[in-house]
Amino acid sequence: MAAVEACRGLRESGFCGEIDILAPDDLPTYNPMLVTYYAAGLIDYSAMFPYGDSNEVFSRYGVRLHKRSPAVKLSAAGRAVTTSNGETMRFDKCLIASGASPLIPPIERMSTSRILTIRTVDDAMRLKSALEKKPQRVVVVGASMVGAKLTELFLRAGSDVVLADRADRIFPLSAHPDCSRIIEERLLGTGVKLRFSTEISRAADTPEGLEICFKNDLEPLYADILLMCAGVRANIGFVDRDEIETRQGVLVDCRMESSVPGIYAAGDTAQGTDLSSGAKQIVGILSNARRQGYAAGCNMAGANIEYAGELPHNIVHFLGMNFVGIGDPNCCDRCESMEEGGRFAQIFYRDGKICGANMLDFFSEAGTFKNALRKSKILSNDRSGHVSQAWGNWPDWQNILARMDPRGFMVLRLRSLGQQSNHISF
Numbered sequence: 001m002a003a004v005e006a007c008r009g010l011r012e013s014g015f016c017g018e019i020d021i022l023a024p025d026d027l028p029t030y031n032p033m034l035v036t037y038y039a040a041g042l043i044d045y046s047a048m049f050p051y052g053d054s055n056e057v058f059s060r061y062g063v064r065l066h067k068r069s070p071a072v073k074l075s076a077a078g079r080a081v082t083t084s085n086g087e088t089m090r091f092d093k094c095l096i097a098s099g100a101s102p103l104i105p106p107i108e109r110m111s112t113s114r115i116l117t118i119r120t121v122d123d124a125m126r127l128k129s130a131l132e133k134k135p136q137r138v139v140v141v142g143a144s145m146v147g148a149k150l151t152e153l154f155l156r157a158g159s160d161v162v163l164a165d166r167a168d169r170i171f172p173l174s175a176h177p178d179c180s181r182i183i184e185e186r187l188l189g190t191g192v193k194l195r196f197s198t199e200i201s202r203a204a205d206t207p208e209g210l211e212i213c214f215k216n217d218l219e220p221l222y223a224d225i226l227l228m229c230a231g232v233r234a235n236i237g238f239v240d241r242d243e244i245e246t247r248q249g250v251l252v253d254c255r256m257e258s259s260v261p262g263i264y265a266a267g268d269t270a271q272g273t274d275l276s277s278g279a280k281q282i283v284g285i286l287s288n289a290r291r292q293g294y295a296a297g298c299n300m301a302g303a304n305i306e307y308a309g310e311l312p313h314n315i316v317h318f319l320g321m322n323f324v325g326i327g328d329p330n331c332c333d334r335c336e337s338m339e340e341g342g343r344f345a346q347i348f349y350r351d352g353k354i355c356g357a358n359m360l361d362f363f364s365e366a367g368t369f370k371n372a373l374r375k376s377k378i379l380s381n382d383r384s385g386h387v388s389q390a391w392g393n394w395p396d397w398q399n400i401l402a403r404m405d406p407r408g409f410m411v412l413r414l415r416s417l418g419q420q421s422n423h424i425s426f
């Protein structure tokens with residue numbers, strides 16, 4: 001997803017040279033966030049490919065696509081990349097946009113066929129076929145957004161589902177413990193069993209099914225399918241860490257350039273600015289991948305575009321709930337909550353400033369809040385004095401956010417404030 005935007009950025013910024021893309025498979029570009037929808041039968045196979053079957057987008061941008069040719073080695077000093085076919089291609093500039101793969105914790109494994117992950121089109125096919133078989137017992141490891149979606153799919157297929165995590169609650173990275181508790185109560189009401197503060201250690205085939213053991217000596221669980229949703233790891237195995245500075249991903253500056261001039265990274269491989277903490281983090285969401293990809297492409301073509309960063313935000317609809325997590329609830333020092341008619345909202349503060357929110361069934365307000373907070377963060381992080389004219393006319397974003405009322409007035413208030421000025425739109 002980041003690579004396509006990079007090609008657009010390159011061409012729109014006037015680059016006329018050659019662009020080569022290396023891909024590990026022979027599939028058109030797919031959107032990983034749609035694979036669960038396909039597996040659930042909610043969309044057709046073709047809908048996973050946003051640019052169509054023939055990848056017309058690459059002919060539009062004059063790109064040579066090298067199918068079944070994943071990068072296996074990148075030499076920054078030699079300005080060359082080697083593919084799995086042994087071919088070495090030289091480059092003037094290079095973008096690392098190889099995404100991420102599901103993380104499988106280091107467990108003792110005696111079976112692989114019953115262990116599923118979800119990211120690729122192949123994963124989607126395996127998941128679809130597993131759902132069609134309507135397995136009786138399913139264990140989901142990882143109380144993440146993807147874990148919640150898969151819990152829902154198998155529950156609807158009639159399976160008994162256990163959702164397990166080494167954290168002590170659901171959505172540990174995006175939900176405040178108060179919000180997690182409400183979601184967990186609702187989950188228990190649907191029949192899902194929860195097993196938190198426990199880490200998987202072993203999965204082995206036995207006559208009774210897949211035996212799943214946990215580190216703290218809890219009773220093992222027996223399952224027909226084990227779904228691993230314990231996060232992702234950047235696909236940067238081909239990057240020489242002595243040459244290019246990496247941590248969890250490739251460290252990039254605000255132009256998406258790595259520590260080596262001329263080598264860029266974008267999307268789930270890139271460790272750019274997380275607006276909620278100001279730290280260098282991978283923010284693994286689609287909007288970030290696309291914006292980073294576009295900025296990288298423009299800069300590779302010689303432009304000088306700065307990308308301020310992204311605010312982690314997630315929306316998940318599952319089992320009749322809409323959960324929205326904005327920012328990092330684990331770094332707030334105060335929060336305000338309200339519960340009304342089954343809806344729940346919570347605003348997080350750090351050093352007296354709003355830094356995030358959780359919303360449960362306050363779906364319509366989420367986008368407005370997220371955009372306002374994102375803009376306020378960009379303003380407060382900007383030390384260059386180059387704040388866009390339009391945003392510069394709104395000097396007090398924190399005040400605007402502070403006046404937002406989680407009971408549903410926030411959109412109205414923002415709209416009426418917005419009407420006083422033509423400079424900003426949400």
Ligand SMILES: Cc1cc2nc3c(=O)[nH]c(=O)nc-3n(C[C@H](O)[C@H](O)[C@H](O)COP(=O)(O)OP(=O)(O)OC[C@H]3O[C@@H](n4cnc5c(N)ncnc54)[C@H](O)[C@@H]3O)c2cc1C
Pocket residue numbers: 001002003022023024025030031032033034035036069070071072097098099100118119146235238266267268269283284285286287289315
């Ligand atoms: C189930 C699921 C649900 C999601 N839901 C959401 C959501 O609701 N909202 C949201 O914002 N985000 C969501 N995401 C995350 C979102 O899909 C990613 O953040 C986004 O796709 C990242 O784009 P990318 O270009 O970095 O990586 P990708 O889109 O994964 O593209 C990377 C490409 O690089 C290829 N590649 C890998 N290794 C190599 C190699 N060695 N050489 C060459 N090519 C290689 C891969 O095959 C892949 O095609 C979801 C992800 C998943 C899996």
